[in-house]
Amino acid sequence: MKKLALMVLLGVLSIPSFAVQLITIGSGGVTGTYYPTGGAICRLVNKIKKKTGILCSVESTNGSVYNIKTIKNSELDFGIAQSDIAYEASKGIGKFEGNKVSKLRTVMAIYPELFTLVTRKDSNINDIMDIKGKRINLGNSGSGNESTALAMFNVLGIKKTDLAYAGTLSASEMADALKNNKIDGYFYMVEHPTANIKDVTNAIDVKLVPITGAKIDKFVEDNSFYAKDNIPGEMYKGNPADISTFGVKALLVTSADQKDEVVYSVVKQVFENFDALKNAHPAFTHITKKSLLEGLSAPLHNGAKKYFKEIGLIK
Numbered sequence: 448m449k450k451l452a453l454m455v456l457l458g459v460l461s462i463p464s465f466a467v468q469l470i471t472i473g474s475g476g477v478t479g480t481y482y483p484t485g486g487a488i489c490r491l492v493n494k495i496k497k498k499t500g501i502l503c504s505v506e507s508t509n510g511s512v513y514n515i516k517t518i519k520n521s522e523l524d525f526g527i528a529q530s531d532i533a534y535e536a537s538k539g540i541g542k543f544e545g546n547k548v549s550k551l552r553t554v555m556a557i558y559p560e561l562f563t564l565v566t567r568k569d570s571n572i573n574d575i576m577d578i579k580g581k582r583i584n585l586g587n588s589g590s591g592n593e594s595t596a597l598a599m600f601n602v603l604g605i606k607k608t609d610l611a612y613a614g615t616l617s618a619s620e621m622a623d624a625l626k627n628n629k630i631d632g633y634f635y636m637v638e639h640p641t642a643n644i645k646d647v648t649n650a651i652d653v654k655l656v657p658i659t660g661a662k663i664d665k666f667v668e669d670n671s672f673y674a675k676d677n678i679p680g681e682m683y684k685g686n687p688a689d690i691s692t693f694g695v696k697a698l699l700v701t702s703a704d705q706k707d708e709v710v711y712s713v714v715k716q717v718f719e720n721f722d723a724l725k726n727a728h729p730a731f732t733h734i735t736k737k738s739l740l741e742g743l744s745a746p747l748h749n750g751a752k753k754y755f756k757e758i759g760l761i762k
Contacts, residue, residue: 468501468709472699473514473526476587477507478619480638480730481527484557484697487727491716499712511591512542518702519548525705525713529560529591529636530672530696531598534744542594550703552748554710555717555739558638558730561676561694562595565644566632567625568652568685575658579605584614584621584633595695596634599658602666618643626650636695638730639678648684655683658692667693672744696742703748710750718758736760 472489475481485505492503506523508514514526515536532542539547566572570581585607586592593615600606607613614633616624621633622643635643647653655678667673678690701710717724718736725731740760747755755761 466500467496468499468706470501470503470524470709470713472503472505473508473517473523474505475508475510475527475590476618478617478622478643479510480558480560480641480728481510481697482507483728484527484730487724488699488713488717490727491720491723492713494720495716501709501712503713509587509589512589512594515543515548515551515700516546518551518700521702521704524709525554525699525701527557528698528700529595530556530698530742530744531670532591532594533698533700534670534672535594537745541598551745552701552703552705552751553743553745554699554701554748554751555714556696556698556742557739558697558734559674559676559694559742560636560638560697561678561692562599562658563635563637563639563644563678563690563692564632564656564658565625565635565647566654566656567628568654570631572632572654572656575603575656575660575663576605577656578632579609580611581631582612582614582629583610584616584624584630586615586634586636587617588615591695592634592636595636599663599666602662622647625653632656638697638728640682640729644683648686652685653683655686655690657690663693672696672742674742696744698743698745700745701748703746705748705750707748707750707753710748711754712750714751714754718754 472485474485489503489505496502511528511532517523535541536543536548537551585596624630673693675693680688
């Protein structure tokens with residue numbers, strides 16, 4: 448039996464191996480949207496792995512900042528990141544002060560994310576400034592969610608010490624914490640509708656709080672990667688009116704060192720199976736092929752640029 452096993456092994460090793468390019472997409476928490484987004488892209492890429500030799504996998508991570516830093520360190524091939532965080536990384540500002548990621552490249556935009564303040568109705572938070580003295584979750588450490596909250600705080604003149612509690616819970620943890628009255632509210636940069644918020648609104652009385660005002664208007668105006676938008680009324684139980692806020696785009700990013708043919712193949716497979724992508728998640732319902740080129744806040748990768756030129760989306 449040992450001889451037979453050895454002969455089989457030698458036989459396998461003697462067969463010319465098919466060159467396989469393994470790529471990994473860093474996403475976010477498994478209960479958020481980054482993870483299923485990475486999974487949807489990988490499924491499309493893997494449909495033709497025998498033809499391209501590219502095998503894609505998705506990895507759950509801490510989100511935008513982590514993904515970009517890990518791409519810089521060549522530990523991830525691709526990642527999903529908020530457009531504001533990608534902008535900071537490419538400019539060496541904000542979370543990336545003194546740590547510019549000059550080789551960061553955008554592959555495509557995917558869907559819009561809106562900065563959402565989810566609160567317990569009994570916490571009486573009716574305005575963004577009402578969070579002072581409250582227990583508020585900002586987002587897990589190193590996430591784009593936390594970074595956006597702190598940037599907004601700076602403009603509003605709010606300090607973390609103004610809060611009774613400044614949490615760093617993950618997406619799944621903060622939802623449970625709100626239901627169990629361990630926090631009064633949480634910020635979440637997310638697509639809508641999202642199961643996270645639906646689950647909470649089905650369990651307790653929740654109020655989505657508008658994030659508006661002159662200082663917010665200036666904040667959005669001064670940062671081109673942000674745009675004002677509304678969360679439609681009736682989308683979540685107990686919230687009949689539209690909720691005004693602002694948001695970013697979720698981007699697929701990589702390094703300039705990533706092979707052009709790999710990036711080209713990923714983009715081509717997404718675009719040639721666009722309906723399959725749109726059907727993969729409710730967040731993708733309103734995206735268009737054109738919108739996948741809107742909100743790019745880091746230079747476009749040459750491989751992506753080649754495909755977009757071929758189909759006439761850019762010159």
